Amino acid sequence: MNYEILGVALQVLVLVALSYPLGRYIAKVYRGEKNFMDFLTPFENCIYKVCSIDPNEQMGWKRFLKVLLILNLFWFVWGMVLLFIQGGLPLNPDNNIGQSASQAFNTCISFMVNCNLQHYSGETGLTYFTQLFVIMLFQFVTAATGMAAFAAVMKGMGSKTTQTLGNFWVYLVRTLTRILIPLSMIVGMLLILDGTPMTLEGKQTLTTLEGREQVISQGPVAAIVAIKQLGTNGGGFFGVNSSHPLENPSYFTNMVECISILFISMSLIWCLGFYLKRRKFAACIFGVMFLAYLTTVGIAVHQEMGGNPEIATMGISQLNGSMEGKEVRFGSAATALWSMTTTVTSNGSVNGMHDSLTPLSGMLAMLNMQINCWFGGVGVGFMNYYIFIIIAVFLSGLMVGRTPEFLGKKIEPKEMKIAVIIALLHPFVILCGTAIASHLAVNDPTLAAAWLSNPSFHGLSQMLYEFTSSAANNGSGFEGLSDNTPFWNISTGIVLILSRYLPIIGQVAIVGILAQKRFVPESAGTLKTDTVTFSVMTFAVIFIIAALAFFPALTLGPIAEYLTIK
Amino acid sequence: MKTILISIKITVAFCIILFGGYVMVLWGFARLVTPNEGQxxxxxxxxxxxxxxxxxxxxxxxxxxxxxxxxxxxxxxxxxxxxxxxxxxxxxxxxxxxxxxxxxxxxxxxxxxxxxxxxxxxxxxxxxxxxxxxxxxxxxxxxxxxxxxxxxxxxxxxxxxxxxxxxxxxxxxxxxxxxxxxxxxxxxxx
Structure with a gap:
């Protein structure tokens, strides 16, 4: 039992220790300073040349966003076409067929927005070709898109007065060549060493010890799993994601994968400190996020190790905790840690079934995604937090009667309007979506029976979780929901698009607008943003806006379930 | 229009880089170090x-x-x-x-x-x-x-x-x- 907690503590420690140097390195990459990967420069120049990119072009925020959106639109077309015709393409040893239009729409959107909600099962719904050239490609490039936007935000925040945010293409290429590919390579090798398959051969057919025939799905698993974890993507190779014993064969691979989930997101906070040369400011943000994360981990580990109270009444032994939907090689503590780690970021991979989590852990998983800014997705996580900083600066400014300023820039009505709209968009799409779905389910019992694998409070939680996960671009699910239907494919598809692009547009716009303003030097009257007081203030703003908006819905779902099983 | 052209080119370039410089490297690594050639x-x-x-x-x-x-x-x-x-x-x-x-x-x-x-x-x-x-x-x-x-x-x-x-x-x-x-x-x- 203590070994389990020790394992959890070790993973968190290693994660924090490794994220700091990575943060410093990433800051160098985006600043264009000398670093040990400079031997790639000629190779990168070659890419710019072949693609007719001018790496010296400086983009204003409008141009930056335009390029980002056009590229994403192109990816959508690319993905739709390939998924639709995958049955006829090469690298299809298991002869899987093309996806239906609504399913291809959902799959394509969900990978394009770095969400990786999966309404299909990897073993049968995709071919190796689409696994590699849609799924894996998107996992790399969408993570890089988020990080490129983050780099632009840092550039805007760091300059005194500027019209430009840097070059999107350069950020994108450097993120891939210098951060994502090297890290994925290391992670992939570690996974292969401990038994994760990496092959282009099709399924194996075996005869078991008792003489039954068993088919074993395999494929280029290690390559996809590595970037799925690092890029906060989360779309697994197999249907059950990292709980599959081939995708995640041991406690060691589980540690590697779990650390990879938060690795880049966490290091980007340090990166911000190095880039802006405001390490105290970064440490304050890190502190708020880390404490919130640790609290949820603590509660979830305690809940899962405590077992299922309903099964306790049956009089059997629950020494290993609540084991429904968990794997023996990880145990309940490591699964609880993972379920919190994957929801504070926008990762969404799982190593156990979230549907079978005890009610409070299930609620915290949802709450993490509803708040959506404790570390968050690579790049975009901090940008969500940034919105709350702007609101907190404005509120504190009003409270002490000063003009609100942040990093030497006045916050005025235009930025505030954008910030508030972005902050409220998230609860709006989640709650409206859930309301529509539950309205349909209540009025049509056959629909409820077709969708939900659980009755009562937990049924509502399943629908709430699906919309929360879509809006947070997370991609995990209470998988008992039968979500491969036109209603769910299309409704969550729309939510996915809205909640990926509107926040990015809003955040980059705020930074762009602020960057153009006149720089006001700090004085004794300036509100300090790198203090504990301001951190508490930001936390309060997040809690009031994000968490309390969802409280009524959570009461009807997980909290009611928790109270009834006691 | 120019951006669309760059988009197409860079997507294809990424596909080639990822397949040749990442997938095939891991594939070769698996063949070398695992007893079952990555299966x-x-x-x-x-x-x-x-x-x-x-x-x-x-x-x-x-x-x-x-x-x-x-x-x-x-x-x-x-x-x-x-x-x-x-x-x-x-x-x-x-x-x-x-x-x-x-x-x-x-x-x-x-x-x-x-x-x-x-x-x-x-x-x-x-x-x-x-x-x-x-x-x-x-x-x-x-x-x-x-x-x-x-x-x-x-x-x-x-x-x-x-x-x-x-x-x-x-x-x-x-x-x-x-x-x-x-x-x-x-x-x-x-």
């Missing part, structure tokens, strides 16, 4: 392949150790958990039935000693492992079915228990059953 590892008994090391398989024979219940009947071509909520009354009834069935095949066992993992479905439906405790409660049944000594089987369990540096000790059910079968083979040969 799922398999276990053999008497020279015959009897299953994948890391994919659980169904055991229901009285003379074998049993693994965990599976929501997908150990279908290695798919995978899946039960996705049942801890409060779901239907699910709890199912667990109750599993408990009764298990106690029926192990009449010597007291209810309070039955580990919950043997009556709850795994996340993947393919969990290849059980805890040492879950193996110990089955020893008597297997000893009766095989006419073997309890101490002898207990020794095999100790020998096949994995003790990782971090994390809980666990047993691979297939490995354990192969060890049982090969113990008999050796006896017959000897």
């Amino acid at each position: 799922a590892e398999v276990l053999t008994l008497d020279g015959k392949v009897v299953g994948a090391t890391n994919v659980g398989q169904e055991f229901s024979d009285m003379k074998y150790f049993w693994g965990r219940p599976s929501a997908v009947d150990y279908n290695g071509g798919g995978s899946g958990g039960s996705n049942k909520a801890v409060s779901n009354p239907e699910y709890l009834k199912e667990v109750g039935v599993r408990i009764e069935q298990f106690l029926e095949s192990h009449p010597y066992l007291e209810r309070k000693d039955l580990p919950s993992e043997l009556v709850t479905a795994s996340a993947s439906g393919l969990d290849p492992h059980i805890s040492p405790l879950a193996a110990e409660v089955q020893i008597q049944r297997i000893a009766d079915a095989r006419q073997m000594k309890v101490e002898y089987i207990a020794e095999i369990i100790v020998n096949t228990t994995h003790k990782p540096l971090v994390g809980q000790p666990y047993i691979n059910v297939l490995e354990l059953n192969i060890a049982l079968d090969s113990a008999i083979l050796n006896e017959n040969k000897g």
Whole structure:
């Protein structure tokens, strides 16, 4: 039992220790300073040349966003076409067929927005070709898109007065060549060493010890799993994601994968400190996020190790905790840690079934995604937090009667309007979506029976979780929901698009607008943003806006379930 | 228009870089360092392949150790958990039935000693492992079915228990059953 907690503590420690140097390195990459990967420069120049990119072009925020959106639109077309015709393409040893239009729409959107909600099962719904050239490609490039936007935000925040945010293409290429590919390579090798398959051969057919025939799905698993974890993507190779014993064969691979989930997101906070040369400011943000994360981990580990109270009444032994939907090689503590780690970021991979989590852990998983800014997705996580900083600066400014300023820039009505709209968009799409779905389910019992694998409070939680996960671009699910239907494919598809692009547009716009303003030097009257007081203030703003908006819905779902099983 | 052209070019460029510089490197690495050239590892008994090391398989024979219940009947071509909520009354009834069935095949066992993992479905439906405790409660049944000594089987369990540096000790059910079968083979040969 203590070994389990020790394992959890070790993973968190290693994660924090490794994220700091990575943060410093990433800051160098985006600043264009000398670093040990400079031997790639000629190779990168070659890419710019072949693609007719001018790496010296400086983009204003409008141009930056335009390029980002056009590229994403192109990816959508690319993905739709390939998924639709995958049955006829090469690298299809298991002869899987093309996806239906609504399913291809959902799959394509969900990978394009770095969400990786999966309404299909990897073993049968995709071919190796689409696994590699849609799924894996998107996992790399969408993570890089988020990080490129983050780099632009840092550039805007760091300059005194500027019209430009840097070059999107350069950020994108450097993120891939210098951060994502090297890290994925290391992670992939570690996974292969401990038994994760990496092959282009099709399924194996075996005869078991008792003489039954068993088919074993395999494929280029290690390559996809590595970037799925690092890029906060989360779309697994197999249907059950990292709980599959081939995708995640041991406690060691589980540690590697779990650390990879938060690795880049966490290091980007340090990166911000190095880039802006405001390490105290970064440490304050890190502190708020880390404490919130640790609290949820603590509660979830305690809940899962405590077992299922309903099964306790049956009089059997629950020494290993609540084991429904968990794997023996990880145990309940490591699964609880993972379920919190994957929801504070926008990762969404799982190593156990979230549907079978005890009610409070299930609620915290949802709450993490509803708040959506404790570390968050690579790049975009901090940008969500940034919105709350702007609101907190404005509120504190009003409270002490000063003009609100942040990093030497006045916050005025235009930025505030954008910030508030972005902050409220998230609860709006989640709650409206859930309301529509539950309205349909209540009025049509056959629909409820077709969708939900659980009755009562937990049924509502399943629908709430699906919309929360879509809006947070997370991609995990209470998988008992039968979500491969036109209603769910299309409704969550729309939510996915809205909640990926509107926040990015809003955040980059705020930074762009602020960057153009006149720089006001700090004085004794300036509100300090790198203090504990301001951190508490930001936390309060997040809690009031994000968490309390969802409280009524959570009461009807997980909290009611928790109270009834006691 | 120019941006669209760049988009197409850069997407194709990324595909080539990722396939050549990443996927193929890992593929080659796997061929070099793994015994099975990057395919799922398999276990053999008497020279015959009897299953994948890391994919659980169904055991229901009285003379074998049993693994965990599976929501997908150990279908290695798919995978899946039960996705049942801890409060779901239907699910709890199912667990109750599993408990009764298990106690029926192990009449010597007291209810309070039955580990919950043997009556709850795994996340993947393919969990290849059980805890040492879950193996110990089955020893008597297997000893009766095989006419073997309890101490002898207990020794095999100790020998096949994995003790990782971090994390809980666990047993691979297939490995354990192969060890049982090969113990008999050796006896017959000897």
